[in-house]
Amino acid sequence: MNYSAIFSQMNDWLKLYYYDSGHWLLAALAYLFLFVSSEGIRKKLIWPTVMLAFLLVNPILYSKLYEGTRYWRWFWMIASAPVIAAAFMRLVKTSPKNAEKLVVFCSILVLIVKTGSFAYDDGSYYGTENLYKIEPETALVGEIILSVEPSPNCICPAPLCYRIRQYSGDIEQLYGRDAAWYIVEPTKQQRDMFATMLSKEPDYDWILKEAQDASCNIIVTRKENAIPITDLSSYGFELAGESTVYYIYHRVNN
Amino acid sequence: MTWYNIALSLLVLVLFPLFLGKGMLRIIRYGSPTICDLYIAGTVSAWAICQLLAVPMILLKLPFTAFEITLTVVYLPIMIVGIWKGERPFLPFHTKLDSKWDWLFLALMLAVFLKVLQLLTINTYIDDDDSRMVVNAIDIIRTNRMFRTNPATGYFMEWAGELTRDVISPWAAFQAYISQMTLLFPTIMIHTVQPIALYLCLFAIQWELSRHLVGPEIRYRCGFCVMLWVVILYCGYNGWTAEGFLLLRVWQGKAVVAGIGIPCALLQMFRIYERGNAADYFLLAVINCGMCLLSNMGILFGGTLTLVFGLVYAVLKKNWRTVFFSYLTGIPCAAYALLSLKI
Numbered sequence: 001m002n003y004s005a006i007f008s009q010m011n012d013w014l015k016l017y018y019y020d021s022g023h024w025l026l027a028a029l030a031y032l033f034l035f036v037s038s039e040g041i042r043k044k045l046i047w048p049t050v051m052l053a054f055l056l057v058n059p060i061l062y063s064k065l066y067e068g069t070r071y072w073r074w075f076w077m078i079a080s081a082p083v084i085a086a087a088f089m090r091l092v093k094t095s096p097k098n099a100e101k102l103v104v105f106c107s108i109l110v111l112i113v114k115t116g117s118f119a120y121d122d123g124s125y126y127g128t129e130n131l132y133k134i135e136p137e138t139a140l141v142g143e144i145i146l147s148v149e150p151s152p153n154c155i156c157p158a159p160l161c162y163r164i165r166q167y168s169g170d171i172e173q174l175y176g177r178d179a180a181w182y183i184v185e186p187t188k189q190q191r192d193m194f195a196t197m198l199s200k201e202p203d204y205d206w207i208l209k210e211a212q213d214a215s216c217n218i219i220v221t222r223k224e225n226a227i228p229i230t231d232l233s234s235y236g237f238e239l240a241g242e243s244t245v246y247y248i249y250h251r252v253n254n
Numbered sequence: 255m256t257w258y259n260i261a262l263s264l265l266v267l268v269l270f271p272l273f274l275g276k277g278m279l280r281i282i283r284y285g286s287p288t289i290c291d292l293y294i295a296g297t298v299s300a301w302a303i304c305q306l307l308a309v310p311m312i313l314l315k316l317p318f319t320a321f322e323i324t325l326t327v328v329y330l331p332i333m334i335v336g337i338w339k340g341e342r343p344f345l346p347f348h349t350k351l352d353s354k355w356d357w358l359f360l361a362l363m364l365a366v367f368l369k370v371l372q373l374l375t376i377n378t379y380i381d382d383d384d385s386r387m388v389v390n391a392i393d394i395i396r397t398n399r400m401f402r403t404n405p406a407t408g409y410f411m412e413w414a415g416e417l418t419r420d421v422i423s424p425w426a427a428f429q430a431y432i433s434q435m436t437l438l439f440p441t442i443m444i445h446t447v448q449p450i451a452l453y454l455c456l457f458a459i460q461w462e463l464s465r466h467l468v469g470p471e472i473r474y475r476c477g478f479c480v481m482l483w484v485v486i487l488y489c490g491y492n493g494w495t496a497e498g499f500l501l502l503r504v505w506q507g508k509a510v511v512a513g514i515g516i517p518c519a520l521l522q523m524f525r526i527y528e529r530g531n532a533a534d535y536f537l538l539a540v541i542n543c544g545m546c547l548l549s550n551m552g553i554l555f556g557g558t559l560t561l562v563f564g565l566v567y568a569v570l571k572k573n574w575r576t577v578f579f580s581y582l583t584g585i586p587c588a589a590y591a592l593l594s595l596k597i
Contacts, residue, residue, distance in 0.1 A: 021490030041467065044527045045520070048566040055562065076496040076512040077555055079520060082460070084489070085482035086467035089474055098355060105477055109484055116488030119501050124493065125377040131255060133378045133445035162385040165408060166441045169392035176406030177385040183406050184415030 006059040006067075013071040027080040030087035037090055045079070052077055134166050137245055142167030144241035145218050148250045154218040155211055157197040157225075160246065174214055189214070197221070204228065208235040217251040255442065262436045263443075267451035271296030274329060277336030278540070282533045290458035294518060295537065296336075297455045301428065301544030303328055305586075308424045308547070309593070312400045319398055322431055351472055359476035366480050367457050370487075374449055379502045384445075386416060387506050390426035391433060391440040400427055413597065422594045423549050425507035444505045452504050452514060459517050466524040507549035515545040515552055516559065523563045530576060539583035546590045553594070557587030 031049065034041045055061060056074050066074060088108050095101045129136045142164055145152045154173040156164055162177045179186045179194035186194070193210060196202050204227045211219055212235060219237065221227060226247055232238060236253030272289070275296025279287050287295070304325060311321045351357055389405035397403050397410075401420050404411040413421055420426060429448065433440040438447060460482055464475035491497035499506075500513030522538045542560060545552030564580025567573075 016492075016494045021492065023485075023489040023491060026489065043567075043570050044466065044524050047570065048523075048563045051562050051566050052558075055558075072494050073508075073512075073551060074555075076499075076551075077516060077559055079517070080495070081482055081485045081489070081491070081497050082463060082467060082517065084485050085478050088481050088485075089468045089478045092477065093468070093474060105481075109481070112484050112488050117490055119487050119491065119498075120373055120377055124502065125379055128376050128378045128446075131446050132439075132441045134441065135380060159382065161406075162382045163380070165389045165392065165405065166384055169389065169396040169408060172408035174407065176404075177382060178404065178406035178415075182382075182416065183386050184404060184411070184417070 003059055006063055009067070010057070010059065010062055010071065014075075017072040017075050023080060023084070026084050030084045033087045034083065034090070041086070045083070049078055132167060134163055137243055138163045139167050140243045141220060141246055141248060142171060144243065144248050145171055145220075148240040148248075149217055152218045153214070153216045154220060155193060155197065155207065155216050156220040157222060158194065160220060161194075174211075174216055201225075204231045208232075208237065211235070211251070219249045220246050221249070223247055255438070259436060259438055263438070263447050266432060266435045267447065268454070270329075270333065271300060271451075271455075273333045273336035274299055275336065277332035277334070277339070279533075279537075280335055280339050281332070282536050284533045284537070288462075290461050293455060293458045294462065294521075295540075297451075298518060298537075298541050298544040299332070300329070301547045302540045302586075304428045304431070305424075305543050305547035305590075308400070308427045309422060309590070312421050312424055312427070315399075315402070317398045318394050318400050318427070318430065321400065321427065322434060325431060353473070356472040356476075359473040359480070363476035363479045366483050370483055371450060371453060373487075374453060374504075375446070378445075381503050381506070383503070383506060386420075387426060388429075388441055388444050390417075390420060391430040391444060394427060394430040395434060395440060400424065418597050419550050419594070421597055422590055423507060423547060423552065425510075425548050428547060429505075449504045452510060456500070456514050456517070459514065459521055463517060463521050463524075466521070466528075507547075508551050511545060511548045511552040511555060515541070515548055516555060519545065519556060519559050523559070523567075526563075526576070526580070527567050527571070530573075530579075535579045535583055538580070539586065542583055543586035546586055550594060553587050553590045557584045557591065560584040560587070 031046060035046045056078075062071070092101050092105045092108070095104050126135075130139055132139060138160060141160060145154065146168060150170070152171050154164070154171060156173060158180065161173055161175060161179070164171055164173065165176065175186065175190035175194050176183075178184050179190045189210065193207065196207060202221070202225055207219070208227070208231055219227065222245060223242070227237070227249060232249065235251070237249045237251045239247060240250035241248045272292050273296070275287075275292035275294065278299045279292065279295050284291070284295075307325055307328065308321060311324070351360065386405045390401065393403040393405055393408065394400050401417050401424065402410060402412060411417070429444050430440060432448065433443040436443055436447065457479070460479050461475065464478040468474040468478045486497045486501070493499070493502055496512035496516065499509040503509045504513060519538070519541050522534065522541055526534045526538060538560070542556040545556035560580050560583055564577050567580070568577040
C-alpha cells in the first residue's frame with residue numbers, strides 16, 4: 001500500500017473542505033473547549049466525533065472504502081457550526097453578571113461579522129427575479145418556444161440545455177446535461193451535436209440535417225452564432241423569436 | 255402564485271407535518287413533545303413513509319397516481335390521530351419566560367430566523383444538478399411514470415446511470431407529490447416554497463439541539479440559535495461544506511441530508527443517550543428511513559452515525575442493549591444499501 005500517495009489524495013480532498021477558511025481551526029478549538037468544560041457534551045458528542053474522525057482520516061479505510069467516492073462529503077457527519085456556536089455560548093455563560101454576559105455575547109457576534117465574509121456576497125447568488133428561481137433568460141426562451149410549438153423537440157446550446165426543462169417539462173430536447181457526461185452516457189450524436197453547438201463557427205448545414213433526422217423542430221442559438229438565412233429556408237426553419245442572448249428558430253416546413 | 259396556492263402550501267408544508275408528527279408521537283407514546291418536536295417528527299415521518307411506499311412502487315413500475323393515492327391514504331389516519339388525540343403542545347418550550355432577558359433574546363432569535371428566511375427568498379442560486387433533480391419531479395407529474403424518463407431530454411428511458419440512485423432514494427417523487435398537493439409547478443414548489451418549510455424544520459432542530467448543547471435556560475438557547483446563524487453566514491463555509499450546501503441548494507436531497515438530516519439524527523442520538531426508551535429508538539429508525547429517501551448519502555450517513563454513536567454510547571454507558579437497539583434502527587439503511595447494489 002502506497003501510504004504516501006493515499007495521504008496525498010486525502011490531503012487534496014481535505015483542502016477542498018477545510019483549508020480555505022479558518023472555520024476548521026475555530027471548530028477544533030471549540031471541540032477542545034467543550035471537551036474540557038462539559039462532561040455531558042464530551043460523552044454525547046465529542047467521543048463519537050473522535051471515533052468518526054478516526055474512521056474518516058484513516059488511510060486503510062480510505063483505500064478500501066472512500067477512494068472513488070466524494071471523500072469530502074463524509075465530513076458532513078462531523079458537526080462544525082453548532083459546536084462553534086455552543087462553545088461561544090458556554091464562554092458567555094462563564095461571565096458572572098448579566099451585563100457582562102451581554103457584552104461578551106455582542107463582542108463575539110461583532111468579531112465574527114467583522115472578521116468573516118458574508119456568505120451571500122461570494123458571487124454565487126443572483127437576485128430572485130421569478131418564482132421558478134431560474135434565469136429570466138431561460139424562462140423567456142421557454143416561453144417563446146412554447147408559444148410557437150406545443151410539442152417542442154429542441155436543440156439548445158449549453159448551459160441553456162441544462163436549465164430549459166426546469167421551465168417546462170413539455171420541452172423535450174435532443175440532449176441536455178447527459179451530453180456533458182452526467183445522468184446517463186450520451187450517444188455519439190448527442191456528444192457531437194453538443195460540441196458543435198458550442199463551437200465558435202457551428203456547421204449549421206450538418207446541425208440542420210441532424211435536426212431534421214431527429215425530428216427536432218426548435219433550434220436555439222446564441223446571437224453571435226446566428227443561422228445563415230439560406231440554410232434556414234432550405235431546411236424549413238424560420239426565426240420565431242429572440243431573447244437578449246438567443247435566437248429561437250422553428251421548423252415550419254418538413 | 256394565487257391565494258389558494260399559498261393556503262395549500264401552509265396546509266401541506268406546515269399543518270400537515272405538525273399533525274402527522276402529533277399522530278406519530280401519540281402512537282409511539284413519545285411523552286410530552288413540544289411543537290418543535292411535532293414538526294420535526296412529522297417531517298421525518300412523512301419522508302420515512304414515502305420511502306417505504308415509493309421504492310417498491312417504483313420497482314413495480316406503478317403509475318405515479320397510484321403512489322399519490324396510496325401515500326395520502328397512509329398519511330391520513332396518522333394525521334387524524336394527531337388532530338383528535340393527545341395534548342395540545344403549542345409551546346416551543348416547557349418553561350415560562352419570566353425574565354426580560356428571555357424575552358429580549360427570544361425576539362432577537364425570531365428576528366434572525368426571519369432575516370435568514372428573507373435571505374433565502376431573495377437570493378437565487380443556479381445549480382446544474384437541478385437538470386436531474388428538479389426535472390425528475392416535473393417528468394414524474396408530466397408522464398405519470400416514476401424515474402422512467404431521461405430528465406435531460408424528456409424521452410422515455412429505463413433505469414440507467416444516475417437514475418438508478420433516484421430509484422432507491424426517490425426524493426423527487428416526494429417533491430412531485432408535494433407539488434401536486436399544493437397545485438404548484440414543481441420548479442416553483444422546489445426552489446421557492448419547500449426551502450422555507452425545510453428551514454422551519456431546521457430552526458426546530460436547532461432549537462431542540464440548543465438544550466443539549468447550552469442547557470435549558472431560554473436566553474442561552476436563543477443566544478445559541480443566533481450565534482449559530484452568524485457562524486453559518488460569516489465563518490467562510492464554502493460550497494463543499496454542509497453549511498454551504500444548506501445555504502446554496504437546500505432543496506436538493508443531499509443538501510437536506512447534510513444540513514437537516516444529520517443534525518436531526520444527532521439530536522435523536524442525544525435523546526437516546528439521555529433517555530433511551532423504545533419511542534426514542536423508534537423515532538431514530540424513522541429518521542434513518544427518512545434519510546434514505548433524500549439521497550444515497552442519507553443511506554450511508556444515517557447508517558454510519560447509528561453504528562458509531564450506538565457503539566460509543568454502549569461503551570460509555572456500559573450498556574450493550576444500546577448497541578443492539580441502535581443497530582436495529584439502522585436496518586432501513588442496511589436494507590436500502592443492499593438494494594442499491596442489486597439495481
